[in-house]
Amino acid sequence: MIHIPPLRTRRLTVQLKELSIVESIALAAMPIDAEEATCTAFLRRAVASCKGIEDPAQWTVQERMLGVCHYLAAVADDGPDFSLGKGHYSDYLDGAADMKPGRVDVGEVGGDVWQVQHLTGAAAESIERLAGEVEGVAGRLHWHLGGMAAQMVRAGEAPPDPGEGEGAFDEYLAARMRVMGGFPASDFEALMARYALGRDKLDHLFHVDFSTDGLVALPKKGGGDLPPARFPSRSCLPRMALEMVG
Numbered sequence: 001m002i003h004i005p006p007l008r009t010r011r012l013t014v015q016l017k018e019l020s021i022v023e024s025i026a027l028a029a030m031p032i033d034a035e036e037a038t039c040t041a042f043l044r045r046a047v048a049s050c051k052g053i054e055d056p057a058q059w060t061v062q063e064r065m066l067g068v069c070h071y072l073a074a075v076a077d078d079g080p081d082f083s084l085g086k087g088h089y090s091d092y093l094d095g096a097a098d099m100k101p102g103r104v105d106v107g108e109v110g111g112d113v114w115q116v117q118h119l120t121g122a123a124a125e126s127i128e129r130l131a132g133e134v135e136g137v138a139g140r141l142h143w144h145l146g147g148m149a150a151q152m153v154r155a156g157e158a159p160p161d162p163g164e165g166e167g168a169f170d171e172y173l174a175a176r177m178r179v180m181g182g183f184p185a186s187d188f189e190a191l192m193a194r195y196a197l198g199r200d201k202l203d204h205l206f207h208v209d210f211s212t213d214g215l216v217a218l219p220k221k222g223g224g225d226l227p228p229a230r231f232p233s234r235s236c237l238p239r240m241a242l243e244m245v246g
Contacts, residue, residue, distance in 0.1 A: 004074040009205070010098040012063060016071050017048040024241035028234065035214055035232055036125040042233035043067050057122040058163055060099060061215055062205040064121050069093065071236050087219065087226040092206060094220040099204040103153065106194040106201075110187045113155040116198025119208075122162035123150040124215065126173050129166075134177050143210035148195050149176040 007014040019027070023045045030038045043056035043064060053059055056067065069089060076082035081090050103115040127146030132138070137145055150173060153159055162169040183191065199208075206217040209228060216228035234242070 002074055004071060007067065007070045009063065009066070011101075012050060012052040012059070014047055014052075014067065014070075015049045016046045016067070016074075018075070019045055019237070021238070021241060024237045025244055028237050028241045028245040032234070033131075033213075034128060035234075036121060036128045039064055039068060039233045040121055040125060042236065046071055046236075055163070057120065057125070059121055060118045060204070061121060061124050061208055062203075063099070065208070065215075065217060065231050066093070066205050068231050068233050068236060072231070075236060084229045085227065087224075087229070091219050091224075091226055092217045092229050094203075094205060094207070097204050100202055104198050104201040105155070106198040109190045109194055110183070114191070114194055114198075115153050115155055116151050116195060116202060117153060118202055119147060119151050120162065122166075122169075123173075126150070126162055126166065126170050128214065129170055130174050130177070133174050134181065137177065137181060139212040140210055143212075143214060144192075145177050145181055146173065147210060148191065149173050149180055151198070152180075152191070152195055 002018045004016040004018065007016065019042075027038060027042055027045070030041065040057050043059075046067075047056065056064060059067070072082060073080040073089065081088045084092070099118075103117045106114050106116055108114070127143060127150065130146065131142055134142065134145070160169050160172050162173075180188065180191070207220060209216055209218050211228060211230075213230075216230050218228055219226040
């Protein structure tokens, strides 16, 4: 059995364990385009114990990336600072930047005062499930608009918790995406700028952005001109499990 050292952040202390072959095959059989759902399933199986926020669906997407990478660092053939094309894991992880709790104020747009909150795994799963549900929105725009709808809240607003009902949150998020997508272009541009400001203020562990396929990590400051990186949980699975599923 592979030993995985404890993972510690400001609000999490996690002990991961090596997956069994049966668990690995079950994860390998999940749809390849359901990465956020697979990530949640992977972490729920791989976490032996957790002090702090127990359900990985309630971790931020950055914390989930860290969990996947911590496991991968233990099983990768080229060691803890595993390679990513021309770069390495250390080019993307900013371990000195830990989580900043709560929401951040980003100012007024369209007569409303806006705040930005963290993107959780549960909310990212909802964005993933809604692919194709909002007419005229696809690819990177879908993820960006979904992120705005999930993270941007008006001051004093209490949005539903995705952990309390997936269907209800999906309905809420789809409706909010349609409303934001219907904003006048100038208001939407101003809202996007405020969103970018809020995301920068909430950055921790990784600088997360959106691609056509979902979440990616940008190289940390000083990382040069390296491209965005993805850390799919399938990368943690043994080759045997992937080959058996086909």
